[in-house]
Amino acid sequence: MPSVAVKLYSVYFKLILKHKLQTQIHSKTSSSAADAAFGVTSRPDEPSASANPSFSSSDGVATKDIHIDPLTSLSVRIFLPDSVLLLLNPSSSSPSLRRSSFNGNGGPHPTPVQPRRSSCDAGAYRGYHPDAASARSARKLPIILQFHGGAFVSGSNASSANDLFCRRIAKVMDVIVVAVGYRLAPESRYPAAFEDGLKVLNWLGKQANLAECRKSIGGGAAGGGERKGEARRRVVDAFGAASVEPWLAAHGDPSRCVLLGVSCGANIADYVARKAVEAGKLVEPVKVVAQVLMYPFFIGSIPTHSELKLANSYFYDKAMCMLAWRLFLPEDEFSLDHPAANPLIPGRAPPLKCMPPTLTVVAEHDWMRDRAIAYSEELRKVNVDAPVLEYKDTVHDFATLDMLIRTPQAQACAEDIAIWIKKYISLRGHEFSY
Numbered sequence: 001m002p003s004v005a006v007k008l009y010s011v012y013f014k015l016i017l018k019h020k021l022q023t024q025i026h027s028k029t030s031s032s033a034a035d036a037a038f039g040v041t042s043r044p045d046e047p048s049a050s051a052n053p054s055f056s057s058s059d060g061v062a063t064k065d066i067h068i069d070p071l072t073s074l075s076v077r078i079f080l081p082d083s084v085l086l087l088l089n090p091s092s093s094s095p096s097l098r099r100s101s102f103n104g105n106g107g108p109h110p111t112p113v114q115p116r117r118s119s120c121d122a123g124a125y126r127g128y129h130p131d132a133a134s135a136r137s138a139r140k141l142p143i144i145l146q147f148h149g150g151a152f153v154s155g156s157n158a159s160s161a162n163d164l165f166c167r168r169i170a171k172v173m174d175v176i177v178v179a180v181g182y183r184l185a186p187e188s189r190y191p192a193a194f195e196d197g198l199k200v201l202n203w204l205g206k207q208a209n210l211a212e213c214r215k216s217i218g219g220g221a222a223g224g225g226e227r228k229g230e231a232r233r234r235v236v237d238a239f240g241a242a243s244v245e246p247w248l249a250a251h252g253d254p255s256r257c258v259l260l261g262v263s264c265g266a267n268i269a270d271y272v273a274r275k276a277v278e279a280g281k282l283v284e285p286v287k288v289v290a291q292v293l294m295y296p297f298f299i300g301s302i303p304t305h306s307e308l309k310l311a312n313s314y315f316y317d318k319a320m321c322m323l324a325w326r327l328f329l330p331e332d333e334f335s336l337d338h339p340a341a342n343p344l345i346p347g348r349a350p351p352l353k354c355m356p357p358t359l360t361v362v363a364e365h366d367w368m369r370d371r372a373i374a375y376s377e378e379l380r381k382v383n384v385d386a387p388v389l390e391y392k393d394t395v396h397d398f399a400t401l402d403m404l405i406r407t408p409q410a411q412a413c414a415e416d417i418a419i420w421i422k423k424y425i426s427l428r429g430h431e432f433s434y
Helices: 004-030 033-038 132-137 160-173 192-218 225-238 246-251 264-283 305-309 318-328 369-381 408-425
Strands: 061-067 075-081 098-102 108-111 141-147 176-181 252-262 288-294 358-363 388-391
Touching: 061 160, 075 160, 075 246, 141 160, 141 192, 141 264, 160 176, 160 252, 160 408, 176 192, 176 246, 192 246, 192 252, 192 264, 246 252, 252 264, 252 408, 264 288, 288 408, 305 369, 358 369, 358 408, 369 388, 388 408
Parallel strands: 141 176, 141 252, 252 288, 288 358, 358 388
Antiparallel strands: 061 075, 075 176, 098 108
């Protein structure tokens, strides 16, 4: 059973959340049209972590925030691990490393080769544009598109807990994490959050195309004099390549993209995966190779065993979630079998056999666990790799909640996810398996 501290914090958490939800229900009609269009991505009382574009932090992960949609509040926070500083030696196929210490297994621990910095960098890693020369020495990492939890009405990609979780994922899996700050309800109801998730996926594809455009048009030989070089830069800028995001352009590999959703973020991830399957080659060069659904926020009109037995479970109990769904779904569309809520309604496209490999994480004392397991079972019936990781004596949000994120179970969960994901992001093939 969960500890006494978890039980007490759960009571406090539910009282605060209930107050938030009821306050939003009473005040939602007073919001202006402009506020509803722009949306809100964080709540004033939620602790947040500032972006730090240097590798000076204890975990060696640099972060930056980007507002990617001028019409809404949609933003992303990029988490870049310092492993990208392991530059390839042009005269060798192996990374150029300086052996200076030893890791916990007794083997050599590589020290990254620091990039050249100007006096104005002040320790921040600014990345670089992927011209023909630098692209050969850049280390490309998979990209994980992460969607935070919060029942669609709270949470933020910049919250302290989500920031720590994404840093952990970036280090454990050696990937670039792009955490999505989607619009929240009730200011922005369905399908705003889902559309934001798909918009970020398309933005990743655009960034990759712009980077390639810059390499092919602007990264050629500098011959022809200054005038010819200036003309080439104007052509590049006309294609929009001047707006390329340097961290992703230099170090991101969009052909190895994984979707990772936490709670309601898992609903968004599943929606984005479906849309990516439907779009096919239209989302290239982005390729969604797998998705991870952590205690998804699924529900349905016919209750499952866990929904009956654990309705009053810890933190997000069923009554709280019903309030959240009423705030998120438009009043004329409210249904527990809405496509955003129930993944197993009949006739939902595309067919399940087309879905990417899906890892589902569930907690023993979570009333939503049975429906998540049922979805995974349906995927396995059509030969989709869809294992379930169930953690004993755990509650909803056990690996991402501020109080629980530093526990051994939370750390173990991140490592277990990494083992499975490496089957699909490894350049050497599927040498990892359960």
